Amino acid sequence: MALTQLQISNVRNLLHVKLSNLQGVNVFFGCNGSGKTSVLESIHLLGMARSFRGSSVKSLINHSASCCTVFGTTAVDSPAAKEGVTRAGVPIGVQRNRSGEAQIKIGGKQVRTVAELAGQLPLQIITADSFGLLTGAPGARRQYLDWGVFHVEHQFFGQWQRFQRSMKQRNNLLRRGKITDEELSAWTRDLAQTGTAINEHRKAYFEILAPCFKEIMAKLAPSLVELELLYRQGWDRQLTYSEALQQGFVSDTEQGYTHSGPQRADIRVMSAGHLAAETLSRGQQKLVVCGLKLAQGMLMARLGVGKCTYLIDDLPSELDNAHSILVCELLASLKSQVFITCIDQREIRSVWPPSEGLAMFHVEQGVVNGYAEQ
Numbered sequence: 001m002a003l004t005q006l007q008i009s010n011v012r013n014l015l016h017v018k019l020s021n022l023q024g025v026n027v028f029f030g031c032n033g034s035g036k037t038s039v040l041e042s043i044h045l046l047g048m049a050r051s052f053r054g055s056s057v058k059s060l061i062n063h064s065a066s067c068c069t070v071f072g073t074t075a076v077d078s079p080a081a082k083e084g085v086t087r088a089g090v091p092i093g094v095q096r097n098r099s100g101e102a103q104i105k106i107g108g109k110q111v112r113t114v115a116e117l118a119g120q121l122p123l124q125i126i127t128a129d130s131f132g133l134l135t136g137a138p139g140a141r142r143q144y145l146d147w148g149v150f151h152v153e154h155q156f157f158g159q160w161q162r163f164q165r166s167m168k169q170r171n172n173l174l175r176r177g178k179i180t181d182e183e184l185s186a187w188t189r190d191l192a193q194t195g196t197a198i199n200e201h202r203k204a205y206f207e208i209l210a211p212c213f214k215e216i217m218a219k220l221a222p223s224l225v226e227l228e229l230l231y232r233q234g235w236d237r238q239l240t241y242s243e244a245l246q247q248g249f250v251s252d253t254e255q256g257y258t259h260s261g262p263q264r265a266d267i268r269v270m271s272a273g274h275l276a277a278e279t280l281s282r283g284q285q286k287l288v289v290c291g292l293k294l295a296q297g298m299l300m301a302r303l304g305v306g307k308c309t310y311l312i313d314d315l316p317s318e319l320d321n322a323h324s325i326l327v328c329e330l331l332a333s334l335k336s337q338v339f340i341t342c343i344d345q346r347e348i349r350s351v352w353p354p355s356e357g358l359a360m361f362h363v364e365q366g367v368v369n370g371y372a373e374q
């Protein structure tokens with residue numbers, strides 16, 4: 001999937017922006033505060049109905065507007081895949097208002113869940129804060145893993161929803177206290193079943209992702225030789241989930257919540273036997289995160305389940321020129337669609353493979369103009 005057209009209304013300082021000639025690689029350049037990141041946020045709004053910056057929806061809507069809207073048209077094959085035939089795709093529209101409500105339309109029909117939207121335009125984001133995937137809480141790494149599982153395993157989302165529901169019910173009962181094993185058993189059984197299924201899907205995905213990550217990192221940072229990804233399922237590996245829930249029954253009832261399960265899963269990134277988050281430099285951490293995100297795009301393409309679109313904000317931050325070139329070479333080799341920001345257009349021209357065409361857009365005070373094509 002790739003975006004061929006984009007229309008943005010009232011996202012931050014972008015009042016009305018229409019881009020009708022999007023290409024494989026789209027560079028947005030302009031000075032600080034011109035609206036470059038807001039263009040990427042608009043695409044993210046279209047793919048996920050929310051921003052990637054931690055801010056509220058309200059802050060995304062232009063101060064003098066009551067809602068913001070993004071329309072896009074996708075094509076089945078990326079314009080970056082030169083050999084591919086670009087077939088007309090689906091129009092998508094997302095609107096958010098100040099009360100936080102979302103209206104989502106796909107192909108002219110209203111849809112109710114963001115999950116339906118996320119399947120239309122798989123997005124990967126790399127920003128100056130991306131190292132947080134390594135250094136932050138496990139939730140972000142579970143989200144990273146689940147993004148991949150969601151796009152390759154269609155049953156996953158339904159099972160994940162059922163698991164969340166059972167977990168909520170079981171925790172409600174546990175919080176009330178004075179409950180018997182029988183009272184809990186129905187939810188525990190459901191939890192064990194859906195939790196086991198989620199873990200199986202995650203494990204299967206992880207096993208094919210890890211070699212892609214190794215392959216990418218060998219090109220991106222050959223000096224980081226002993227990088228290793230480890231999957232932690234969220235309970236003792238020697239036990240089935242059902243057994244772990246049984247073993248945890250006393251402490252679960254004492255403390256009023258379910259301790260073990262896929263809600264505690266994590267991915268550990270190790271460098272020479274130490275946690276990468278604790279030993280690598282910021283720049284190395286950013287490289288590892290780029291590697292993780294490139295690996296997911298590579299895997300999706302290899303599995304033939306589509307291509308993801310990369311949104312890259314401020315690539316050079318924390319990366320030296322040689323590593324920026326390597327990241328760009330790998331991105332170009334994936335033939336995924338890319339939206340990338342920089343202050344001076346020469347920054348990207350100097351790191352992107354010269355053989356690849358770039359569509360340039362100049363951003364100035366919320367106005368975006370197609371600039372020149374190489």
Ligand SMILES: Nc1ncnc2c1ncn2[C@@H]1O[C@H](COP(=O)(O)OP(=O)(O)O)[C@@H](O)[C@H]1O
Nearest residue numbers: 012013032033034035036037038059061062063
């Ligand atoms: N809700 C809003 N309404 C109007 N302007 C906003 C809003 N939120 C942010 N801005 C402004 O939008 C401009 C663009 O921000 P941003 O896209 O982050 O710039 P860039 O990435 O080009 O540095 C900034 O000048 C910012 O002050």
Ligand SMILES: [Mg+2]
Nearest residue numbers: 036037038313
């Ligand atoms: Mg910015």
